[in-house]
Amino acid sequence: MKTIDSLGDLRGKRVLVRSDFNVPLDGTTITDDGRIRAALPTLKRLTNAGARVVVLAHLGRPKGTPDPQYSLAPVAARLGELLGQDVALAEDLVGASAKATVDGLADGQVALLENVRFDARETSKVDAERAELAGELAQLADAFVSDGFGVVHRKQASVYDVAQVLPAAAGDLVRSEVESLSKATGDPERPYAVVLGGSKVSDKLGVIANLLTKADRLLIGGGMVFTFLAAKGLSVGNSLLEDDQIDAVKGYIETAEKNGVEIVLPVDIVAADSFAADAPHQVVSADAIPDGTMGLDIGPESGKLFAAKLADAKTIAWNGPMGVFEFEAFAAGTTAVAQGIIDATSDGAFSIVGGGDSAAAVRALGFDEAGFSHISTGGGASLELLEGKELPGLTVLAD
Ligand SMILES: Nc1ncnc2c1ncn2[C@@H]1O[C@H](COP(=O)(O)OP(=O)(O)O)[C@@H](O)[C@H]1O
Ligand SMILES: O=C(OP(=O)(O)O)[C@H](O)COP(=O)(O)O
Secondary structure: OOOOHHHHOOOOEEEEEEEEOOOOOOOEEOOOOOOHHHHHHHHHHHOOOOOEEEOOOOOOOOOOOOOOOHHHHHHHHHHHHHHHOEEOOOOOOOOHHHHHHOOOOOOOEEOOOHHHOOOOOOOOOOHHHHHHHHHHOOOOOOOOEEOOOHOOOOOHHHHHHHHHHEEEEEOHHHHHHHHHHHHOOOOOOOOOEEEEEOOOOHHOOOHHHOOOOOOEEEEEEEEHHHHHHHHOOOOOOOOOOOOOHHHHHHHHHHHHHHHHHEEOOOOEEEEEEOOOOOOOOEEEOOOOOOOOOEEEEHHHHHHHHHHHHHHOOEEEEOOOOOOOOOOOOOHHHHHHHHHHHHHHHOOEEEEEEEOOHHHHHHHHOOHHHHHEEEOEEEEHHHHHHHHHHOHHHHHHHOO
């Protein structure tokens, strides 16, 4: 991959940096700033080199139009604190405010443009629309640094297209993530266990097909579970369910049997009356989720089962919390899996935790990050890399 050094002397140059600042928020309070901290080495390196740094980022999944609840204002404030300098936030992405903000930068200063996903062209499937936005972004800068590892699996204007119209390079975070994850991409030591959970179900079900040719065990938790249970003909109440993926999941279950890959599903579920921290809840058998309830965590027997299935693993990849860990009542499954992975790691396994929320969960639940071999800032991105896919945001940076 092209390096920042290849961009030459950056003093006085405007450098556009794509970061992943998709941090968890409670209202406007950032509950975990890990992704902002992870961006600092590249940003400091650029400011120390005298560049005028213009940062691009997304927050959440707004619908291609400005939406105040997804404003990057809290991120600009936190980034400013961490960098020890004010970070101006432009009110738009490529409009008058963005231009004025960039023009106002002195050497070594940093500004942030408003959420890239407020512009529908960012995530457009039409190449020409993304290219048009990339062209407008390119007018704001002299060079581009891709450092949002969590989005390198996205073929989006600020990740992929802009790298084709400006001199481009990989930032330090992207380089170090790729290096750390490469230890599990080639020939992982076996048994190789992959734990999948979280709520981006349709996104992440897609990786399973390839993992069925690589992993020995797939442990399924979080919001993923219910599409598997439904594929087995069980009822899941009001739990998160991707109806249109049920047939695909039936196919995965068949392929797993053929390939000798063990799919481990929870045997019990914490079923709640509603999605709330104080919702009444009960532990039920996974085949008896009552109508009108929703599964918000794997149950205690499942936590023990998952830990046992991790105990002898030599390579472990985990993405996606086992339950709604943000609510104390539904955090036990995630705690059990995190502890299981830490124990396996201390017995010699190589372990990777990936994803904004999974990494946040590890910290929020009080685990020592040093207990894992690598904590990645990217969930979907790390899974797709481990799956062996070519990621558009990386291929476009090829030397
Ligand atoms: N059973 C469930 N039902 C609904 N949401 C869930 C469930 N289990 C986990 N989640 C949610 O999944 C979210 C994280 O999912 P995801 O974005 O896929 O993970 P990551 O950011 O680590 O890649 C968390 O906010 C968590 O509350
Ligand atoms: O949070 C992210 O990914 P992750 O949940 O897979 O870790 C990234 O910011 C990518 O966001 P996206 O999945 O909305 O493209």
